Amino acid sequence: xxxxxxxxxxxxxxxxxxxxxxxxxxxxxxxxxxxxxxxxxxxxxxxxxxxxxxxxxxxxxxxxxxxxxxxxxxxxxxxxxxxxxxxxxxxxxxxxxxxxxxxxxxxxxxxxxxxxxxxxxxxxxxxxxxxxxxxxxxxxxxxxxxxxxxxxxxxxxxxxxxxxxxxxxxxxxxxx
Numbered sequence: 001x002x003x004x005x006x007x008x009x010x011x012x013x014x015x016x017x018x019x020x021x022x023x024x025x026x027x028x029x030x031x032x033x034x035x036x037x038x039x040x041x042x043x044x045x046x047x048x049x050x051x052x053x054x055x056x057x058x059x060x061x062x063x064x065x066x067x068x069x070x071x072x073x074x075x076x077x078x079x080x081x082x083x084x085x086x087x088x089x090x091x092x093x094x095x096x097x098x099x100x101x102x103x104x105x106x107x108x109x110x111x112x113x114x115x116x117x118x119x120x121x122x123x124x125x126x127x128x129x130x131x132x133x134x135x136x137x138x139x140x141x142x143x144x145x146x147x148x149x150x151x152x153x154x155x156x157x158x159x160x161x162x163x164x165x166x167x168x169x170x171x172x173x174x175x176x
Contacts, residue, residue, distance in 0.1 A: 032175040033083070033128055034121065039073045040066060041081030041122075045115075049092035054113065057161045058089065065165035070173065083121050083128060085172070090114040090133075094153070097139065111138045111156055115164065119172055129172045136164050 042063045047055035062085070066074045078084040091114040096106035113136045119129035140156035 032173070033119075036123070037072070037082040037121065037128070039075055039081045039083075040119075041075050041078040041084045042066065043076055043078060043084070043086065045087035045089060047089045049089055051089075051092040054092055054157065055087075055089045057157055058113075058115070058164050059087070061158075061161035061165035062087075062168050065162075065169045069169055078122065081122055083119055085117065085119045085129075087115055087117040090116050106142055108139060108141050109153070109156075111140070111153075111160060112136070113160060113164070115168075117168060129175065131171065134164075134168070134171075136160055136167070138163065 042059060045055040045059045063074050066072055075081055091112075093112040094109055096108065097110045098108035099105065100107045115134040115136070116132045117129070117134060118127060118131075120127055138156045138160035140152040140159075142152065
């Protein structure tokens with residue numbers, strides 16, 4: 001069998017397969033937002049909780065995620081944007097999930113954050129995305145050794161904010 005007999009049918013199969021492909025695309029690659037939206041304002045989210053800086057951390061993470069995953073320009077001032085993503089941290093709960101059997105102290109904590117988000121077209125005031133009750137969870141561990149104690153809550157909030165940002169940007173882009 002010659003090399004030509006093998007290569008020509010193989011090239012034909014590859015070409016036919018490429019032409020007949022299904023049009024699959026990566027999630028987040030297409031956006032359902034109107035074509036006139038090129039700049040999105042993300043002002044600081046409101047914080048209706050007693051948790052210090054939770055809204056600032058989440059707002060910053062959502063802005064970074066929009067910048068890294070989309071072609072939209074992100075600004076803080078709504079007057080300079082085509083659409084405005086407003087949000088509020090509605091509730092924040094943290095409770096122990098596991099306990100050290102020897103000391104009875106908490107060894108694991110579950111954090112739950114409730115958000116209300118809305119994206120509006122600034123010119124028409126049309127609602128492009130609205131989620132009044134988004135819920136996000138993060139678990140972290142607490143050292144049971146008092147000498148080696150390190151407060152993991154800030155690290156957990158950073159992880160939570162990145163999870164929130166990925167979910168929010170995906171939901172806005174795909175209108176879930």
